[in-house]
Amino acid sequence: MNKPAPNWIRLITITFCVVIGTFIISLLLLVVTKPSPDAIIDSIMSHEIQFAIYLSLVTSLISTLLCILTAVPAAYALARYEFFGKITLKMVLDMPLALPPLVAGVGLLLFFGTTPLGQTLAEIGLVFVFTPLGIIIAQYFVNLPFMLRIMRSTFESISPRYEYVAKTLGCSNIRAIWWVTIPMASNGLLAGSVITWAKGIGEFGAALMIAGATRMVTETLPISLFLNMSCGKLNYAMSAATILIVISVVSLYIFERYGGSARL
């Protein structure tokens, strides 16, 4: 024996990776290549898919913005301060991550449809049930934990001493955060926003529950995929799926490229 024994564990475990990877890639390729390229272009140019793209973009951008505005301060508090009930609160804030989106959707439907607060909001014109506003709130609710976790790990990776130094150099507390911590967190912010946005565009279950699936009203790309599959318009369904795949691939790349220390 003058050759080292083959490392079977290495071989077998790598085989697992390759098999799983091949499975994923083949699914994606099947979807993308199902209709002919011409049929995809035709579908994308159609009024219905254009509406779905437009509605998806608008709702996901707004919900991502809301996620940034609320998750950044909350993540900062969780990363920087010790306070009573922090561990419990952390778990509660991560809850939507483990919750089935359909359940989240039912909760939202009850909240906006039956509580006095929901009714008051409806009276002043903010109607969430069966409207695009419902899609936004569904995306926001389901994706908030992603933004929160990414920003928390980003803030945790930045030593608070940078802020201390900024303060001794003449910054107020808020300016130290604004001039030092936020710019240093910019990669995490970018990565978090992209992943939140991509998740928002793909949000289906919760949105279905509160906003319903009404053609040309609450028809986002995933809803469009669902509606067109149900009535056999395969080309429309597949082009919606293709767009969703492209968005996922690009956003995953951006997340891995700029995420830095940000982790889900």
Next chain:
Amino acid sequence: MLEIIDISKDMGEFLLDAISLQVEKGDYLVIIGPTGAGKTILLETIAGVYPPDQGRIRLNGEDITYREPKDRNICMVYQDYMLFPHLTVEENVGFGLKAHWVNADERKKRVREITDIVGISHLLHRYPDTLSGGEKQRAAISRAIVLNPEVLLLDEPLSALDGQTREMMRGELKRLHMLFQTTIIHITHNFWEVFSLADKVAVMNKGKIVQCDIPDAILRRPNCEFVAQFMGGENLFKGTCKINGELTEIDVDGTIIVSSSCAPSQEVYVSIRPEDIIISKKPVQTSARNIFSGIVTDVIDSGTLVTVFIDTGIQFRVVLTRLGWEEMNISCGEELYMLCKASSVHLFSE
């Protein structure tokens, strides 16, 4: 003048326990202590990062205990520099000026001036990631002194640097201190690093200041066993005193050591700096009160200095220069005479 009066702070892992210190304007105070003594917490409390649990801090007579860090004009340089990675050296150094709303032209001018003095004006466009340790340190110090602070706090500024850079940086600190006359508090765990810099030294252990004095006094007249050990007072013995006229005779396991210090108590610690002992191969006529003969038990050659261990009934350490050692041609097992003056023998009680 900076006065720290009875400051306590409990941070769980680290604590400050009733610390009082006074630093005169323009003084260079070195605080020295082992890792975990609470040195960084003390600096951060002075800078205003944490409010103390009790005690006051006064700067030039004004109470600044609860004043915000930005209004204290006390700057801090951390061991790992904490240069803002998203800003160039120029923007880093100008950061404090910008925070004080100094306009862009004036800022550029002052950053240029200070970086010329510190010798990093050729690095202004670079980002911190691309700088060497010494360059980062200079940038961090420039960022602080450009504001002309009342007090400059330095957290282990030399320990992260390699030997040669450290030597250069030490000279630089001395020069900047002379030039700007800034009050400096410098913390370190290595006394030799700062012996030549310090006007005053405070020794810290377990959140307390155990001794505060001029460097020579800390070195030669430690007030407790901890300070003596920490300063590397290798000849440290415990004995009982007997007063003999103006002198004190201490019996250490049968060896009588004579000191000109007053005995603080019956049981005392005796410390003699290894470099205060002279050795010779023959008996010599001298005015020194302490003359012992002993056998060389070990010789440790550490490059520039040589430590010789001599057993006279108790174990002494003597430090020689390499040249002195070569001239004397000492080897193990040889009998030697060692002498030291009564004034070099320092006494303290526990």
